Structure formats: C-alpha cells, structure tokens
Amino acid sequence: MKLTRQIQQFFHPFLLFYVVGFTILSTARVIFITWQSHRIDGAGDILQILFNGLRIDLSLLSYLAIIPALMWIIVLPFSFRHHLQRILLVWLWLCLLCVIFFEVATPTFILEYDLRPNRLFIEYLMYPKEVATMLFNGHLLSIVLASLTLAILSYVVLRFLKSQLHTAVPKMGFSEGNWFTWASCSLVLLVIIVAGARGTLGHRPLNPSLVYFSQDPLVNTLNLNSMYSVMFAIKQLGKEAQAAKMYGNMTPQKMLDIVKSQTQMPDSAFTDPAIPTLALRQATYQGRPKNLVIILQESLGAQFVKTLGGRELTPNIDKLYQQGWGFHQLYATGTRSVRGIEAVITGFTPTPARSVVKLDKSQHGFFSIAQILQQHDYHTQFVYGGESHFDNMKGFFLGNGFSDIVDIDDFAKTDFIATWGASDGDLFDQAHLELMDLQQQDKPFFSLVFTSSNHDPFEIPPNTISHIQDEAPLDRAIRYADHALGEFMHQAQQSPYWEDTVFLIIADHDTRTYGSELVPIKSFHIPSLIMGKDITPRQDTRLVSQIDMLPTLLSLIGISDDTPALGRDLLRDDIQERAMMQFANNFAYMTRDEVVVLQPQKPSSAFVYDFEAKRLRAKPGTEKMADIALAHVLFGSYAYNNQLYRLPSQPSADSNVPSSAQSSIKQ
DSSP, X not given: OHHHHHHHHHHHHHHHHHHXXXXXXXXXXXXXXXXXXXXXXXXXXXXXXXXXXXXXXXXXXXXXXXXXXHHHHHHTTSGGGGGHHHHHHHHXXXXXXXXXXXXXXXXXXXXXXXXXXXXXXHHGGGOHHHHHHHHHHHOHHHHHHHHHHHHHHHHHHHHHHHHHTTSOOOOOSTTTTOHHHXXXXXXXXXXXXXXXXXXXXXXXXXXXXGTOOOSSHHHHHHTSOHHHHHHHHHHHGGGTTOHHHHHOOOOHHHHHHHHHHHTTOOGGGBOXXXXXXXXXXXXXXXXXXXXXXXXXXXXXXGGGOGGGTSOSOOHHHHHHHHHSEEEEEEEOSOSSHHHHHIIIIIOOOOOSSOOTTTOGGGSSSXXXXXXXXXXXXXEEEEEEXXXXXXXXHHHHHHHTTOOEEEOGGGOSOOSOEETTEEOHHHHHHHHHHHHHHHXXXXXXXXXXXXXXXXXXXXXOOTTSSOOOTTOOHHHHHHHHHHHHHHHHHHHHHTSGGGGGEEEEEEESSXXXXXXXXXXXXXXXXXXXXXXXTTOOOEEEEEEEEGGGHHHHHHHHHTOOEEEOOOOOOTTOSOOOOOEEEXXXXXXXXXXXXXXEEEOTTSOOEEEEEETTTTEEEEOOOOHHHHHHHHHHHHHHHHHHHTTOSSOTTSOOSOTTOOSSOOSOOOO
C-alpha cells in the first residue's frame, strides 16, 4: 500500500498537468472549430482535427514537461525535496499560463492573417512600440477582453493546481532504500514524455505537415495549438534557407537551367558563370536616362479598385489608370510589406524564409534597383513617414544602393501623426519637396516613397475626405490614401520634375489575405500602373508579377546593363504570362492555364485559376509545370545562401561560394 501511494505521488503532478493542459487546448480548439465551422467539410474533418489536435497537444505538453520532470527526478532522492512541490506548482502554472496566453491571442491573429499565430507573431515582437500602439489604437476592445480572459483563466488554473497538489512529496532515494522504485518511475516518466514529445514512431518527429490534410490553410492550423505553432516557427528560424527540405530536391544545374529559360533571355545574354542569372538587358528607351519614382502603396488590393473589378473606393487610382500604363492582372509575391519591397526593389523571387530585407547575408551587396542606378550616377533615396528602422528597411537600403534616407524625423512639417508615422498627405508633401530639390541637381534621381496610412489601425487626419457615414475604418483609410495619392500626382504633373520622370504606383500587398484555398490567389491581386510624360496610356491585361516591374522600369528609363533579376521586361510583347506567390509555407506558380501549389513535404497540387469566379479548380497537373514551380522556389533559397544574387562589382562576402552549381541542393 505504501509503495502504491508513493508511485501515485510520483506521477500525480504530471498527470494533473496533462489533464489541465488537454482541457484548455481542447476547449479552445472546439471553440475555434465552432467559429470556423463554415470552413470545415463535415463531421469527418472535425473528428480528424480533434484527433490530430490531441497528438499536437501531447507533443507540446511533453516538451513543456521535460525540464520540470528532470528537476523532479534529480531532486527527489535528496533531503531538501520538501520544497520541490511548491517549485513544481509555480513552474507548471507558468507553462499553462503561456498556453492560455497563446490561445487567447489566437482570435485576433486569425482575424488579421486567417491563420493561427506563426512566425509573424515573433517578428512583430521586435517592434514593441509600434505594435503596442497599433493594438491600443485599433484593437483596444479585443485586448481588454483577451486580458480579462487570460487573468480569469490563470487564476482559476492556479487555484485548481493548488487544491490538487497538496499531497506529500514521495520519499524516494538511497536513504529510504527504495532507489529501485525511484529509478523505475523515473525511467517510465522519461519514456512517456520523450515519446509524447516526438509524437510519432517514424524517423522524423511530429511536425505540422504530418497533421495537415485540408486544402484550406486555416483548417490545417486548427490541427495545431498556437503555442506549438509559434514554437515551431522559432525552431525554423535558423533553417530558413532549407527550401529543398520543404518542397523537394533538384540539382542546381537543372534548377538554374529552368529559371534562366523562363526569363526568356537568349543563352548569349548571360554573362558571368559565377553569377548564373546575370544577363545583359538592353533598354527600350535609348535617350538621356530618366528619373524614377516608385510609390509603394501600403495594403491596397484590387478588391478596392473599381477598374480592377473591385469596390469603388479609389476614384483617383481609377482616373490614373486611364492616364497611364495600367496592369489589370498583376499579382503580389507575398502578404507583407517587406515581401513587396523585396519583389519591387530587388526583383527577387519569394521563398518560405523571411524576406531578404531582414536576412543577414543580404544586408550588403545584394542586388537592388537602387544599386544598379547608383552605378549609373543616380541619386538614390527612400522617403517614409514612419521610422525607417522598422522591419530593418533602413539597414537593408543603406547596404544596397540607397544613399539618402528621409523619414519622419526629417520632415519639414507633420500635421497628423498616426501609429505608423506621418499621414500620407504629410508624406507626399515631403516627397514633393525632395523631388523639387533633386530636380535642381545635375544628375538623375531615384526615389522610393512608401506610404503607411492604409495600415491597421487605419488612422487618418480628420475632415480631409467625404465618406459614407459609419463607414468601416479600413474603407475610410483607403479613401484617404487614394485622396492623398491623387493630390500628389496632380501636383507632380504640374511640377518641373514631371518632364523627365517615370512613376510607378504599386501596392506592396492586399490588406488581408483570406480564403479557404491553399493559396488564396484573389488576395494577391493588386493595382499597379506606370505614368510619365512619355508613357502612352494602355490597359494591360497580361498576367504578370511584382518581380517584372524592375526590368520594365530599367527599360523605360534607359538603363542597359547586366542584372541577375528573373523578371521580364513588359515592354516586350512576346512574354509568357506567369506570376508566383508565397502564402505562409505554400508556394504557387501560376500561368493562364495552370497553377502549381507546393506544400511542405507533400506532393505538388495542380489547379486552374478561374479569373471570373476568382477560384482555384482542381485539374491534372503536368510534370513540366511542377518542375518550373520547384525550380523557382528553390532558386531564392539557393541564390541567397550562396550569395549569387549580386552584381559583378559586389563580390560575395563568402569565400566558399561555389563558382558552379553541379552538386545537388541539400540545404
């Protein structure tokens, strides 16, 4: 009887921890399933989510139990063990507090990103001031409710643990003569925890892809719990270049042959074996180099632009579409601003890793349009209404061709400052002053102007636009951003710099990405148009990508040079239509006839995109398209990892970069 009681006392704290943990996580999952039931196909899928969820929850709780279990096992044989139960109580409660915190934070994250918390949850923690202000100004009610829920549940769990962890610490050890019982119980506990943490008897431990089964990314993440999702994302941060491990292997030579062929450049155009995609591009315009201004619009999807089949919220953009070269089927490469910067400014293909704006090896000597223009004696400038250090923009730009950074601290005036910085009106006023000054110099200039008013919490200056009464904050922000852009473009057309300047107006991404598809393509559809004195108005309905803007702009402003970009010069009429998109860990390569979607550790899926219904429809895939998709998603990781996306004048910082690419990609 005494032995049985000691064994019960040994396992009791951990049994209690698992029971409480499973209760919290399963209850949260049931709530989320009920909330998102319209996305789930029947009772069978619900049961599968619940079963998979138990596996993931067991893995998380086992990982959390490893340290307290080791502490329990090691300290029990010693005389000071009488303090152990109190320490164990606090430790296990803190673990459960973390579990509760992530589940409570989940609804707000799903509303914003249509997924459970993931890597974005971590990245934003680097900017506590901006994030805290955004949450306070735009999500105060959600924060209050979440905080109350967290406080109440934490208190209830603590009281419950105290009421249950009142039994004595088992007397086990060498002095009691029952060391065999201690050793046996310790071994059993460790085996249970390690097995639970691995979650499988297979070669690899449990990971999210093993429980994914749906074509809907949100439904797949319901299989997880939010703390597991975030912790797995943290684990993956150190392995960002390993696209091959996610999607499959291909020899570098085959990969490079495919991506080079898809640029539609002749073999004779490629000029340097050490930089495999470096090719000479001849500009269409052959006169004195023109100035270039890129206006990167924050969070503006085609769904808000009437010209593109959306709502009537952007009358100025609709008007500008009739005055310039307007793209009707242009798609963003990602869902965040840094991904848009990456595509438009560097022409780099999207990857499952973070944007190159944030990665270590791309902070210096990484190809950008500013870098090539600087070599052609351009003044290069970045103008932003917030703090330019956000998302590492300042560091990336200064290391890759931008010589002049103008942010909120440099503005001549700021009439309205929101969470993310000066209003778009103030931003464009400053941009106009900068362009007027640059016009006085005896050299061409390039200016990147990045807006922010159309960003959650959507704060705009009062009494600046007329709008529908009780309109949603997002709609008001879009109307205001469009108003500020229209005022600036009208002013620019009356200014001396208009004569010799090409303007690109393009969104970085849509405001939010929703949908039940592996890659919700309609949420990647964005406005883009090119304007200037010599730009002939046209409506371009070809399927194109953000990465095509860089070579097109160089061609328009008269810059002929070698670049490693994979985008296509849209001044050519013979280009093959395509776009590519990264949505969380899923990659899509899209043509008019086929869409290939790659998922981690799963076979590729093939679809056709219905442009009218804006839906993917399943279809038999082709091996050629699957190879093209795989080559493009592998290229980004390979080129970044080996520092091959650069100009010849920017030697690699890695002396071990291979001069050829003959070995298999085993990243």
